Amino acid sequence: MMINCKRAAELSCAKLDRPLSIGETMQLRFHIFMCRACKGFQKQNEALLYLFDQRFRESSKLPGTPRPELPPNACERLKQILREAESDHRPSE
Amino acid sequence: MSQKDAHQDDLPVCGTPSSLDPSTWVDQHGDVLYRYALARVRRPDVAEDLVQETFLSALKSRDSFQGRSTERTWLTGILRHKVLDHYRSRSRGIPEADTISHEDWLGELFDEKGNWIKRPDPQAIQPESLLEREEFWAIFQGCIEQMTERAREAFVLRVVESEDVETICKTLEISATNLYVILFRARTQMRHCLTLKWFRAQDLQPPSPKG
Numbered sequence: 001m002m003i004n005c006k007r008a009a010e011l012s013c014a015k016l017d018r019p020l021s022i023g024e025t026m027q028l029r030f031h032i033f034m035c036r037a038c039k040g041f042q043k044q045n046e047a048l049l050y051l052f053d054q055r056f057r058e059s060s061k062l063p064g065t066p067r068p069e070l071p072p073n074a075c076e077r078l079k080q081i082l083r084e085a086e087s088d089h090r091p092s093e
Numbered sequence: 094m095s096q097k098d099a100h101q102d103d104l105p106v107c108g109t110p111s112s113l114d115p116s117t118w119v120d121q122h123g124d125v126l127y128r129y130a131l132a133r134v135r136r137p138d139v140a141e142d143l144v145q146e147t148f149l150s151a152l153k154s155r156d157s158f159q160g161r162s163t164e165r166t167w168l169t170g171i172l173r174h175k176v177l178d179h180y181r182s183r184s185r186g187i188p189e190a191d192t193i194s195h196e197d198w199l200g201e202l203f204d205e206k207g208n209w210i211k212r213p214d215p216q217a218i219q220p221e222s223l224l225e226r227e228e229f230w231a232i233f234q235g236c237i238e239q240m241t242e243r244a245r246e247a248f249v250l251r252v253v254e255s256e257d258v259e260t261i262c263k264t265l266e267i268s269a270t271n272l273y274v275i276l277f278r279a280r281t282q283m284r285h286c287l288t289l290k291w292f293r294a295q296d297l298q299p300p301s302p303k304g
Contacts (some may be wrong), residue, residue: 004203005203005207005208005209006199006202006208007207009203010277013276013277013281014273016276017251017258017272018258018269036212037209037212038209038213040213040214041209041213041284044213044284044288045284048280048283048287049252052248052253052283053252053253055132055230055233055234056132056133056253057253068128068131068137069124070119070123070144071137074127074141075120075123078123078148079116079119081145081148081149082116082118082119085149086115086116086152
């Protein structure tokens with residue numbers, strides 16, 4: 001039995017988070033084989049994951065990704081805290 | 094902050110990562126850790142606090158650093174736990190109800206027979222061509238901001254950290270069924286937001302001509 005697009009969209013998302021049953025897999029495959037729109041949806045979904053991953057991964061050095069920096073006052077504060085904690089750590093020195 | 098060279102971040106610290114030098118942590122890793130945290134908690138003050146907690150925890154457990162990973166990886170690992178703790182403490186007391194019913198939302202995408210109201214165009218999101226476009230990332234960020242806090246947390250844990258469903262459910266204190274719904278909605282919402290905004294932006298400001 002052919003599932004509708006709403007169900008196909010749900011399954012193609014669910015596939016990314018849990019294993020589908022054999023029945024679900026068959027239903028989804030068949031639907032996507034027949035339906036260009038849902039094929040497009042699936043492609044977009046994969047693209048989205050890729051983009052999201054790129055955005056959050058520090059290793060990505062893509063031009064245009066926002067690269068906020070620790071504000072200077074926070075840097076100073078952190079350095080101070082680290083220095084104090086260090087001297088507490090080794091009181092004998 | 095003396096090292097602002099874009100490639101400086103990737104270099105191992107003085108070649109030998111087997112010893113720790115806390116006095117250089119802020120300059121060497123501060124920005125990277127801050128970005129990591131800020132991407133996940135959104136509020137700058139919370140991100141700063143998490144970085145601070147990370148440094149302090151790292152100092153305390155410095156003996157456990159065995160030089161198997163770089164100093165950066167080690168610190169990021171500690172920060173990752175801090176972020177999870179933060180999610181966990183936040184998730185207490187947030188009612189689940191607001192995240193469950195998504196029929197209304199789906200109603201915008203599908204008609205009563207379950208067909209697409211606006212059919213997705215496979216050409217609509219082409220990641221390779223978007224990656225280097227600054228204006229795209231601004232829109233992308235805007236779409237992330239529109240997600241609910243919990244959806245974003247779940248999405249980050251799932252997509253970026255590749256955490257398994259069980260861990261995410263425990264961290265956010267939600268049921269698996271609920272998580273699937275949240276993730277499904279997050280995915281469709283992001284997709285919807287991107288196609289809508291990106292295309293609108295492109296209508297106004299056509300991308301550079303092909304060829």
